Amino acid sequence: MSDTRCGVVAIVGRPNVGKSTLMNHLIGEKVSITSRKPQTTRHRIHGILSRPGYQIVFADTPGIHTGQERALNRAMNDAAQSALSDVDVICFMVDALKWTEGDEHVLGLLQRAGDTPVILLVNKVDNLTDKSLLLPHLESLAARFAFAEVIPVSALRDHNLDVLEKALSSRLPKGDFWFDDDQLTDRSLRFMAAEIIREKVVRQLGQEVPHQITVEIDIWEDGPKVTDIAATILVERRGQKKILIGDKGSRIKSIGTQAREDMERLIDRKVMLTLWVKIKAGWSDDERALRSLGYDHR
Numbered sequence: 476m477s478d479t480r481c482g483v484v485a486i487v488g489r490p491n492v493g494k495s496t497l498m499n500h501l502i503g504e505k506v507s508i509t510s511r512k513p514q515t516t517r518h519r520i521h522g523i524l525s526r527p528g529y530q531i532v533f534a535d536t537p538g539i540h541t542g543q544e545r546a547l548n549r550a551m552n553d554a555a556q557s558a559l560s561d562v563d564v565i566c567f568m569v570d571a572l573k574w575t576e577g578d579e580h581v582l583g584l585l586q587r588a589g590d591t592p593v594i595l596l597v598n599k600v601d602n603l604t605d606k607s608l609l610l611p612h613l614e615s616l617a618a619r620f621a622f623a624e625v626i627p628v629s630a631l632r633d634h635n636l637d638v639l640e641k642a643l644s645s646r647l648p649k650g651d652f653w654f655d656d657d658q659l660t661d662r663s664l665r666f667m668a669a670e671i672i673r674e675k676v677v678r679q680l681g682q683e684v685p686h687q688i689t690v691e692i693d694i695w696e697d698g699p700k701v702t703d704i705a706a707t708i709l710v711e712r713r714g715q716k717k718i719l720i721g722d723k724g725s726r727i728k729s730i731g732t733q734a735r736e737d738m739e740r741l742i743d744r745k746v747m748l749t750l751w752v753k754i755k756a757g758w759s760d761d762e763r764a765l766r767s768l769g770y771d772h773r
């Protein structure tokens with residue numbers, strides 16, 4: 476029997492609660508992603524945290540969004556649901572004392588996630604001026620769901636992240652590590668490059684462009700000095716394309732510059748990045764397109 480533990484963890488929560496901040500603070504610059512092994516074909520991997528004794532593979536739950544009207548959201552919710560029932564631990568993150576419809580929606584999805592242990596992460600506790608409000612809030616949340624554990628954290632200030640790591644690692648199954656540390660493959664780098672672009676779009680445009688954007692890497696060529704990368708950002712409507720491109724191309728240029736800088740840091744080489752924006756007509760209601768874009772998790 477192996478002495479080490481290894482398993483998959485999903486961090487879920489509505490936008491803006493601090494999920495990315497937590498990932499960055501847990502894993503830092505050392506986001507190492509490798510080619511998928513059979514154990515992880517059902518997950519898109521977000522990052523890997525390797526410590527002596529345990530390896531936590533963070534799965535990307537492909538969007539947990541409010542609103543059910545459109546096929547995209549239905550498919551995403553289905554995908555989120557099946558992804559959730561298939562991980563070893565779920566972290567449900569909320570923003571301090573705030574509770575919104577978005578949180579309610581995610582909690583609803585968790586109700587159907589099966590036996591997977593759910594840890595409630597109450598983030599941004601550094602923001603709380605009156606800490607005495609925390610306990611009653613936690614108690615009322617705990618009454619609504621059988622959380623395996625409730626941990627107040629501050630992702631930004633690294634508060635209680637050691638407690639979180641312990642809570643996660645102790646719940647992982649025993650087993651060998653799936654990934655060698657620091658091993659990067661072309662495929663995972665492409666995936667990360669696409670994520671970097673998506674992140675920049677969301678950061679720069681926020682609500683103006685809905686989360687239904689997808690990024691495809693069309694070209695990845697490692698030249699002697701420079702890596703040439705071309706990517707297409709797929710949007711749903713003409714108006715979104717216009718916003719993304721911006722006045723005389725200023726917005727897409729700024730997104731491209733920021734993304735290129737992150738990519739250069741990631742692969743430690745010069746990058747030449749070309750971005751295209753395309754409208755994928757009828758995309759939301761086209762299940763076939765969804766599957767080809769990787770949202771089919773059945």
Ligand SMILES: Nc1nc2c(ncn2[C@@H]2O[C@H](COP(=O)(O)OP(=O)(O)OP(=O)(O)O)[C@@H](O)[C@H]2O)c(=O)[nH]1
Binds near residue numbers: 489490495496599601
């Ligand atoms: N004060 C405080 N702010 C935080 C903390 N964690 C995250 N934030 C801030 O909250 C905002 C949202 O954080 P993100 O990490 O982008 O949130 P997210 O859940 O990944 O958001 P999406 O990518 O939209 O799903 C950022 O401005 C963070 O700096 C925290 O522990 N304390």
